[in-house]
Amino acid sequence: MPNKIRSLSSIIKLLIYPMVVGLVVLNIGTRTASSVENLRELDASKIEGALATASSHADELITSKITFLDTLAHNIEYNKLFDNKTYFNEYLASIPGSMPDVDSVYYWCFDTLTSYHSHYTVPAADWDATSRPWYIQTEGVRGTVITDPYVHSNGNMITSIARRIYDGNKEVGILVANVSIESLIQVVRDIEASEESLYALVVDENLNILMHPDNDWIPTSDNIHNLLNTQANFTNALQAPEGETTINTNLYGAEISVIKRSIPNTDWIILSNYPTKYVEQAIGSILLQGLVTAIGAIALCSFAIARITKTYLSPIDEVSQALTQISQGNLKYDLANINRNSEEIDNLTNSLTKLSASLNNYIGEIGTTLDHYAEGDFTKQPTQNYLGDFSQIKTSLTNISSSLKQLLSSTITSTNQMNQAVSNINLSASNLASESATQSNLLENFREDTKQVATSINNNVNKLNTNNQTIIQMAETANQSKEVTDQLVNSMNNISSSTQDIQNVIKLIEDIASQTNLLALNAAIESARAGESGKGFAVVAGEVRELSNKTTEIVQQIFNMINNNLESIKEGEQMVKLTEQTLSNIIIASNETKDSSQEVHQNAVEQTQLLNQLTKDIEYLTTGISHNTAIAEENLLTAEELSTQTTALKEQMNKFKI
Structure with missing residues (x-):
C-alpha cells in the first residue's frame, strides 16, 4: 500500500515544530x-x-x-x-x-x-x-x-x-x-x-x-x-x-x-x-522552570504557525481540491470561491480556470469524435484549434482515423482470404480424418497378424526346446556307449593276449608230444634189440607213441581252433575300433547338433521378444493414430466453426464506413 502524502501545512508544521522545539530545548x-x-x-x-x-x-x-x-x-x-x-x-x-x-x-x-x-x-x-x-x-x-x-x-x-x-x-x-x-x-x-x-x-x-x-x-x-x-x-x-x-x-x-x-x-x-540532595533539589527546580518555559515557547510558536498556515496555505488547499476534482473528471468545478489573497494564488487560480475550460472543450470534441468511431463511422475529423501540447491529441485522433481505415480495409480483404483458406482447411481436415481412420484399421489388422506370428514362433520355440532336450539325451547316451566300447576294446585286447598265451602253451605241449613220440620210437627200437625180454616194453612204448600221436593231433586241432579264434578276435577288434570311431563321430555330431539347436532356440526366443516389442510398438502407434484421428475430427469441427465465424466477421466488417 503506497504511503499517504502529507499536506503542505502538515509538512511545514512537521519541519518547523521540531526546529522550534529543538532550539527551545537546546537553549x-x-x-x-x-x-x-x-x-x-x-x-x-x-x-x-x-x-x-x-x-x-x-x-x-x-x-x-x-x-x-x-x-x-x-x-x-x-x-x-x-x-x-x-x-x-x-x-x-x-x-x-x-x-x-x-x-x-x-x-x-x-x-x-x-x-x-x-x-x-x-x-x-x-x-x-x-x-x-x-x-x-x-x-x-x-x-x-x-x-x-x-x-x-x-x-x-x-x-x-x-x-x-x-x-x-x-x-x-x-x-x-x-x-x-x-x-x-x-x-x-x-x-x-x-x-x-x-x-x-x-x-x-x-x-x-x-x-x-x-x-x-x-x-x-x-x-x-x-x-x-x-x-x-x-x-x-x-x-x-x-x-x-x-x-x-x-x-x-x-x-x-x-x-x-x-x-x-x-x-x-x-x-x-x-x-548532594540540596544540589539535586536545585537542579530539579531549574529543570521545572525550563520545562514550563519550553511549554510556553512551544505553545506560542504553535499558535503563530497555525495562524500563518490558515491565512496563506488554505488557498493552496482549495486549489489542490479543485485540481483533485478536475483529475477525477469534474471539469465544471466552481473556482470562484478560492481566496485570492496573493499574486501567486491569483495567477494559479486564473491558469486553473483556463485549463478547466480548455479541457472541457477538448474532451467534448474528443467524446463526439469517439462516438462516431464507436458507431463505425471513421470519416469524422476534429475541427478545434488545440493549443500547445494538446495539438498532439488532434494529430493522434487524425492518425487513429487513418490507421483504422487502413486496418479495416486490410481486415476486410484478409477476411475474404481467410474465408477461402478456411474452406480449404475444412476440406483438408475432412480428408485427414478419413485417411487417419483407414490407417488405424490397417494397423489394427497388422497388429493381429503380428500377434499370430508371435504365437506360432512361441510354439516353435517350445518344440525346439523339447528337441534340444532329446539331442542332449542322445549326446549323453553316445558318450556312455563310447565308454562301454572302450571297455569292450580293453576286454578284446585281454582275450587276444590270453589266447596268445594259450597258443604258446599248446605249442609247448606239441613239442613235448613230439619228444615223447621220439622217446617211444627209441624205446621200441631198444625193445626190438632186447628181443623177447623187450616185448612188454615195446607194447608200452607203442601205447605211449600212439598216445603221443593222438596228443599231437588234438593239440593241432586246438591250435587250429585258437588260430581261428585269434582271427575272429582281430576282426572283432577292428569292428570295435570302427564302432568306437563311429560313436566318436556320433558324439561330435550330437554336440554340434545340440549347439545348433540351442542357437536356434536362442534366436527363436529373441525373435519372439522382438515380435512382442513390435506388437507393443504397433499398439502404441495404433493409439497415436487413433489420437490423430480424434484430433483430425476435432480439427474438422474447428474448421467448420471457423468457417461460420469467418462468415459472421465478414458480415460485421461490412457495417463500417471508411
Whole structure:
C-alpha cells in the first residue's frame, strides 16, 4: 500500500515544530547545564572553603607546636638543662602559660627513669613510660613526632608532640608536650554552624574518627569510632587525589560530596562534605522552570504557525481540491470561491480556470469524435484549434482515423482470404480424418497378424526346446556307449593276449608230444634189440607213441581252433575300433547338433521378444493414430466453426464506413 502524502501545512508544521522545539530545548538545556555546573562549583567552593578553614587551623596548630617543641628541645640541648634537675623542672613549669593550647610539658630522663612535669605531677609507681605512644613513635627517630589524639584525664582531647633529647650523640631523655586540640574541634563545629549540613571530620590513617561536630562520634576514654564499622563509605574520597570532589556516603547513610586534605606532619585526613540532595533539589527546580518555559515557547510558536498556515496555505488547499476534482473528471468545478489573497494564488487560480475550460472543450470534441468511431463511422475529423501540447491529441485522433481505415480495409480483404483458406482447411481436415481412420484399421489388422506370428514362433520355440532336450539325451547316451566300447576294446585286447598265451602253451605241449613220440620210437627200437625180454616194453612204448600221436593231433586241432579264434578276435577288434570311431563321430555330431539347436532356440526366443516389442510398438502407434484421428475430427469441427465465424466477421466488417 503506497504511503499517504502529507499536506503542505502538515509538512511545514512537521519541519518547523521540531526546529522550534529543538532550539527551545537546546537553549533551556544549555542554561540548565550551566546552572547545574554553577551549583556544583558553588557546592565545591563551600566544601573547599570549609576544608581550607579546618586545614589552615590544623596546620597552624600543629606547625606552631612543632616549632615550639623544636625550639624548646634545642634550648635544652644547647644549655644542657637536663643536668640541673631543679632548675629544669621550674623551667618546664613556666612554659604552659606562655604557649596557647599547650596543656603540659614533661621530660622523661633515661638515666634516672624519672619524669619532670610542668605541673610537678608524679606518675604512679606502675606507670610505664616505654608503653606510651610518644616513647614508641620516637624510638629510632631523630625528629619530632605527633601521636594520635586521645582523651586526657581532665576530659580534654589532646595530642602529644614528642622529641628525643641528645647530649651529643647520646639519647638522654624524651621531651613531650601535651597539646589540646579542642580549638581544632571547635573549628570543625564552627564549620557546621556556618552552613546548614556543611561539616568536616578528621580521621587517621586507620580511619579512626578523631574529630567530628557531633559529640556522639567524638572519641572517649572507653571508645573510638572507626569508619569501617559504620554505614559510611568514603572509599571514593580516600582513593581520589586531594582537592577532587567525589560522591560518598556519610555516617547517616546520606549521599554527600566530599573533598579530602591531609594535615602536614601527621597521618590525619580532613574530610569536608556537603549533602548532594540540596544540589539535586536545585537542579530539579531549574529543570521545572525550563520545562514550563519550553511549554510556553512551544505553545506560542504553535499558535503563530497555525495562524500563518490558515491565512496563506488554505488557498493552496482549495486549489489542490479543485485540481483533485478536475483529475477525477469534474471539469465544471466552481473556482470562484478560492481566496485570492496573493499574486501567486491569483495567477494559479486564473491558469486553473483556463485549463478547466480548455479541457472541457477538448474532451467534448474528443467524446463526439469517439462516438462516431464507436458507431463505425471513421470519416469524422476534429475541427478545434488545440493549443500547445494538446495539438498532439488532434494529430493522434487524425492518425487513429487513418490507421483504422487502413486496418479495416486490410481486415476486410484478409477476411475474404481467410474465408477461402478456411474452406480449404475444412476440406483438408475432412480428408485427414478419413485417411487417419483407414490407417488405424490397417494397423489394427497388422497388429493381429503380428500377434499370430508371435504365437506360432512361441510354439516353435517350445518344440525346439523339447528337441534340444532329446539331442542332449542322445549326446549323453553316445558318450556312455563310447565308454562301454572302450571297455569292450580293453576286454578284446585281454582275450587276444590270453589266447596268445594259450597258443604258446599248446605249442609247448606239441613239442613235448613230439619228444615223447621220439622217446617211444627209441624205446621200441631198444625193445626190438632186447628181443623177447623187450616185448612188454615195446607194447608200452607203442601205447605211449600212439598216445603221443593222438596228443599231437588234438593239440593241432586246438591250435587250429585258437588260430581261428585269434582271427575272429582281430576282426572283432577292428569292428570295435570302427564302432568306437563311429560313436566318436556320433558324439561330435550330437554336440554340434545340440549347439545348433540351442542357437536356434536362442534366436527363436529373441525373435519372439522382438515380435512382442513390435506388437507393443504397433499398439502404441495404433493409439497415436487413433489420437490423430480424434484430433483430425476435432480439427474438422474447428474448421467448420471457423468457417461460420469467418462468415459472421465478414458480415460485421461490412457495417463500417471508411
